[in-house]
Amino acid sequence: MQEYHFNAALAQRYGVDGAVFLHAMAFWVAKNKANGRHFHEGRYWTYNTRKALAELFPFWTQRQLERIVNNLRDAGAVLVGNFSEDKADRTLWYALSNDVLEAYGESADPISPNGEMHFTDPCDPFHQTGKCNKETVTNQLYIPPISPKGGQGGKKKRSPKSVPQWKPERFEKFWAYYPRHEDRVSAVREWDRLRPNDELIDAIARALLWQTKAEDWPAPYACRYLRNQRWLDEPPKPKGQAPRAPAQGLSGWHYEEIDGEKVLVVDEPGD
Incomplete structure (x- = not known):
């Protein structure tokens, strides 16, 4: 009963x-x-x-x-x-x-x-x-x-279009942390279209951790960030870091300093 x-x-x-x-x-x-x-x-x-x-x-x-x-x-x-x-x-x-x-x-x-x-x-x-x-x-x-x-x-x-249907509580945390709070309606639309699972939300969070700390990161609108999958961007390489040398067996190369950075140059045949 x-x-x-x-x-x-x-x-x-x-x-x-x-x-x-x-x-x-x-x-x-x-x-x-x-x-x-x-x-x-x-x-x-x-x-x-x-x-x-x-x-x-x-x-x-x-x-x-x-x-x-x-x-x-x-x-x-x-x-x-x-x-x-x-x-x-x-x-x-x-x-x-x-x-x-x-x-x-x-x-x-x-x-x-x-x-x-x-x-x-x-x-x-x-x-x-x-x-x-x-x-x-x-x-x-x-x-x-x-x-x-x-x-x-x-x-x-x-x-309301400003409230997502998909995991609304997760979106609110994403929106609060994201550095730009413009065009929320479009961001909600992209979030519902993307329907990120927990693993993807975790990946977005990890990316934003370094992106928001990067001095030269041009934060796009949140809707464009989600639409263009900007969490897949790679962190910038530290300035002054020399490029990786070519694989073994390749001869005829040297470094040149161009605009204050070391650039790998492969010699043309006959040089």
Whole structure:
């Protein structure tokens, strides 16, 4: 038999039914945060169909569920949005308010989820506190598409273009560390197009470590950096370093100093 729990402080504020519903929401929102899923407008969300929700709470009728969700929404305990890729899908998405998150000891700032490699300070832009959570959540808690009061249909809200769909918390750390903060929208577009995995993000971090310290490194816009794969650039050679001598067996060469640098010159036949 499945057990249901609730937060006592939230029960006093929103009733036992509302607290039970919020507790389930908090569990799945935390799952999405751990997996870096469904991040929109600065917070994590969850959603489901009305039928699936009724199966999740078999002791409530669909009308009771509608009343509970409406009361929580009107009280400001949950936020409503629509981030479905399919324009015809009018399923509403829900997130927890800051007050509810605080009741569970969570913060509304999900930029740095625990256990994920992320850019930190200029001394160590690729710090990793632990293994990344690879768990896939296949049984999400979804909220039914309940229409707002007054008979008006819920309008679809699109995620701002300034917030990436792919690993948004990692992008925020990249953006904070990158030396140029211009044209964020284009940078977000390139980040979502690139969809870097953990290994690639680590490579970008290592490259930026020396690039940002190089005196003559012309930092491009972040979008161009990502589009042109500038993390593959090689560090410049120290000035004054003599070029490598040719392979053994090749004769007729010498060094010449040109513009203050030693240059390897191969003698032409007959010289």
